[in-house]
Amino acid sequence: MAGANPLAGYNIEWWGSPCFTAGRAIPWDHYTPHHVAGFGIPTFPWERQASSTFSVHGLRIIQHVSADNSPWTEGNYYANASAETCEHVNAWGEPDWGLLEQTFDTGARLCASRLIARGQRTAIYTGFADHANIYQHRDLGLQGFSAATRCPGEWFRANFTRWLNLVNQYLNAYYNPAPLPPPVEFEWKQWATPSVMKCIANPTNLFNFNTGEVIKAFNLDDQIVIFGEGRRKDRNEWFYMTEYSFTQKITNGFKSGSLAGIILHPEIEPAPEPEIPEIIPEPETPSTPIPAVLVWKQWDEPKKMVCHSVPTCLWDFDKTSFDDFTTPILEFWPGDVLDIYGECHNETLDMTFYLTEWSFTRNLTNGFRAIDLEDIPEEVLDPDQEIFEPEPDIPVDPIEPEPIKPEKPELPIETEKKGGEESEYPNWFVNFWIKLFKAILGIFKKSN
Numbered sequence: 001m002a003g004a005n006p007l008a009g010y011n012i013e014w015w016g017s018p019c020f021t022a023g024r025a026i027p028w029d030h031y032t033p034h035h036v037a038g039f040g041i042p043t044f045p046w047e048r049q050a051s052s053t054f055s056v057h058g059l060r061i062i063q064h065v066s067a068d069n070s071p072w073t074e075g076n077y078y079a080n081a082s083a084e085t086c087e088h089v090n091a092w093g094e095p096d097w098g099l100l101e102q103t104f105d106t107g108a109r110l111c112a113s114r115l116i117a118r119g120q121r122t123a124i125y126t127g128f129a130d131h132a133n134i135y136q137h138r139d140l141g142l143q144g145f146s147a148a149t150r151c152p153g154e155w156f157r158a159n160f161t162r163w164l165n166l167v168n169q170y171l172n173a174y175y176n177p178a179p180l181p182p183p184v185e186f187e188w189k190q191w192a193t194p195s196v197m198k199c200i201a202n203p204t205n206l207f208n209f210n211t212g213e214v215i216k217a218f219n220l221d222d223q224i225v226i227f228g229e230g231r232r233k234d235r236n237e238w239f240y241m242t243e244y245s246f247t248q249k250i251t252n253g254f255k256s257g258s259l260a261g262i263i264l265h266p267e268i269e270p271a272p273e274p275e276i277p278e279i280i281p282e283p284e285t286p287s288t289p290i291p292a293v294l295v296w297k298q299w300d301e302p303k304k305m306v307c308h309s310v311p312t313c314l315w316d317f318d319k320t321s322f323d324d325f326t327t328p329i330l331e332f333w334p335g336d337v338l339d340i341y342g343e344c345h346n347e348t349l350d351m352t353f354y355l356t357e358w359s360f361t362r363n364l365t366n367g368f369r370a371i372d373l374e375d376i377p378e379e380v381l382d383p384d385q386e387i388f389e390p391e392p393d394i395p396v397d398p399i400e401p402e403p404i405k406p407e408k409p410e411l412p413i414e415t416e417k418k419g420g421e422e423s424e425y426p427n428w429f430v431n432f433w434i435k436l437f438k439a440i441l442g443i444f445k446k447s448n
């Protein structure tokens with residue numbers, strides 16, 4: 001008799017990827033939790049030549065590859081053939097690439113659910129010994145089965161025992177029919193229009209209203225754009241949420257009494273004029289919109305970044321309302337690479353935009369939403385990013401001097417890539433330079 005379903009109340013969204021090998025050359029025998037080494041849910045277009053079975057971010061679960069097929073995550077044909085894999089979206093980067101507690105928990109629930117589907121009663125991680133059903137990507141690298149990698153990141157590895165315990169707690173709850181408290185459910189309420197609100201206390205805390213932890217402290221009078229509200233169904237307290245938290249179903253919000261609405265378009269008070277002869281009725285002056293507050297910051301070093309949203313848009317971000325983001329200047333696609341020179345924070349909307357040198361040095365308010373781009377250097381230097389053909393000239397992570405080819409002679413060796421194998425450079429590498437070149441041409445046309 002089955003007990004609590006670890007995924008009760010969760011949906012699995014389908015974002016199918018063409019990157020997989022149909023079926024399994026050897027039977028499933030393990031589940032591998034990876035980290036994205038980035039801050040958005042990954043997409044796996046053909047150009048990327050990589051995928052995972054699942055991704056998790058906050059309360060969201062995305063499936064990219066059927067569990068009957070072999071994902072391209074582990075950098076090794078046999079490891080892929082015998083794996084279900086899950087990418088965990090990071091909450092921060094260096095030095096240790098951590099996860100939100102919520103992502104950590106959702107990942108543990110998903111792992112428990114997948115082990116149940118495979119008839120497993122216990123999650124076992126032994127490094128790389130037999131009879132384990134949980135692997136770490138890093139172990140595959142250390143054993144020479146894939147290129148060296150830090151995946152799933154130092155924070156996840158430091159918390160790995162805690163994560164396994166959590167997986168086993170959910171497995172026990174399933175296999176042990178003892179009654180359990182019902183799963184926490186949430187309620188969401190999107191506002192008709194987003195509103196600018198300001199903090200009325202110092203500090204004003206952003207809470208995770210699932211766990212109660214304080215995520216970030218804001219100052220008196222800081223302005224936040226609120227998109228909607230969320231609450232735990234078992235508690236009578238609503239929290240104001242930003243668009244990012246609301247749409248990503250990350251249970252972060254401000255207590256409803258801690259923010260006050262402000263008027264988005266206050267009438268501009270004219271300087272007091274001396275000797276006003278008489279009161280003249282206002283001749284219907286259209287109210288002047290307040291300008292967006294923009295804070296510019298040049299980065300210490302320009303950086304190549306890759307688009308991962310569909311599409312990734314270049315926006316004119318000199319806006320005071322989300323409603324004004326209707327027509328992008330240009331559209332880019334996952335895998336497109338951009339040279340980013342600096343950033344600009346739109347304080348009014350609490351959104352960060354990344355800018356090219358062209359825009360930044362000309363003070364053009366054209367940029368990419370930070371959440372639509374991810375870092376490239378980690379992708380190239382840290383093979384966690386599942387690049388199957390590392391660039392010839394770029395050294396891999398120095399943990400392992402040279403990736404060693406796996407030897408499993410009893411099974412026929414096949415490559416899991418289709419096409420492009422003769423090329424000196426991988427397809428994604430060639431394609432993004434072509435697209436980058438086109439995009440630069442487009443920007444010049446636009447600007448001239």
Ligand SMILES: [Zn+2]
Pocket residue numbers: 033034035073137149151152383384385
């Ligand atoms: Zn990995």
